[in-house]
Amino acid sequence: MxxxxxxxxxxxxxxxxxxxxxxxxxxxxxxxxxxxxxxxxxxxxxxxxxxxxxxxxxxxxxxxxxxxxxxxxxTKQTFAFDDTGDLEADLVRQLRAFIGFLTSRGHGPVIAEFVGAAQSDPDLAAALTERYTLPRRALAVTRLRGARDAGRIRPDVDLESVVDQLWGACYHRLLLPALPLTPDFADALVHNLLPGILADRPYDG
CATH class of the missing domain: 1.10.357.10 (Tetracycline Repressor, domain 2)
Structure with missing residues (x-):
């Protein structure tokens, strides 16, 4: 041994x-x-x-x-992203869960510290990227790609940018807390974004 x-x-x-x-x-x-x-x-x-x-x-x-x-x-976080066939509900549920995690038991300040420290600690940055950021992005992109393949999302939509628009907005409020992170914020993010990416909704490009 x-x-x-x-x-x-x-x-x-x-x-x-x-x-x-x-x-x-x-x-x-x-x-x-x-x-x-x-x-x-x-x-x-x-x-x-x-x-x-x-x-x-x-x-x-x-x-x-x-x-x-x-x-x-x-914390033993478990990565998961539901695919119920209802993209809007799945996105809202995932964002609400993420915001709930960031605002419970002091997790938000710890994540914010990691993000800040990673700017000058390349080893921490590598760990954060490989074991936290990329796995979370991959789950979201996989769910969005499934919706695009099913014809729900327009084929020209950049899925990585969609992830940035939704989850990036949550990190923005975490790191620059001028406004609160709330479940209603998750609802608003999805409601505002979907008309611009769904194939069956009007879009002025």
Missing amino acids: TTEPATSRPGRGRRPAAEVRSAVLAAAGAMLLEDGLRCITFEKVAARAGASKMTLYKWWPSPGALAFDAYFAA
């Missing part, structure tokens, strides 16, 4: 790597929700988890990448 190289327990030998990793993620996740991303350093997390700081350097390229892993290990 692979064992953690630097951290041991008196009289019990070294802890297995999986146990150490779990302790580190739990410590980082708790610290993130308590004090925010700014408090996450390898030294502080290692001390709280009873782990070797060098082990953290070996497993994660930056404190931001560690915080990202800890947060998503704790």
Whole structure:
């Protein structure tokens, strides 16, 4: 069995790597929700988890990448996008769920911190892109492509731009909170956008 190289327990030998990793993620996740991303350093997390700081350097390229892993290990988000055959209802439901996530239990501020920190932390930016942003975009584009293939959306519509218009607007209100993120906002986004992309509605191009 692979064992953690630097951290041991008196009289019990070294802890297995999986146990150490779990302790580190739990410590980082708790610290993130308590004090925010700014408090996450390898030294502080290692001390709280009873782990070797060098082990953290070996497993994660930056404190931001560690915080990202800890947060998503704790929240265990499940990516899903319903396809009931009713595109408008599916989009509203998905946007409402996303807004509900961002406005519940402090998730919004954490996501906002990740987005901000990713601008100067390329390792965090890569993790955020590969494991959060791209999977979410892919689900939305797949649902929209199905609607386009079924003749509901005009064939000339850029689906990636539609994702930006809908979900990008939510991130805009999260990061620049002049106006609130509410379920009604989700309804308005979909209601305003659909007339411009649906094949069976008037469109002045």
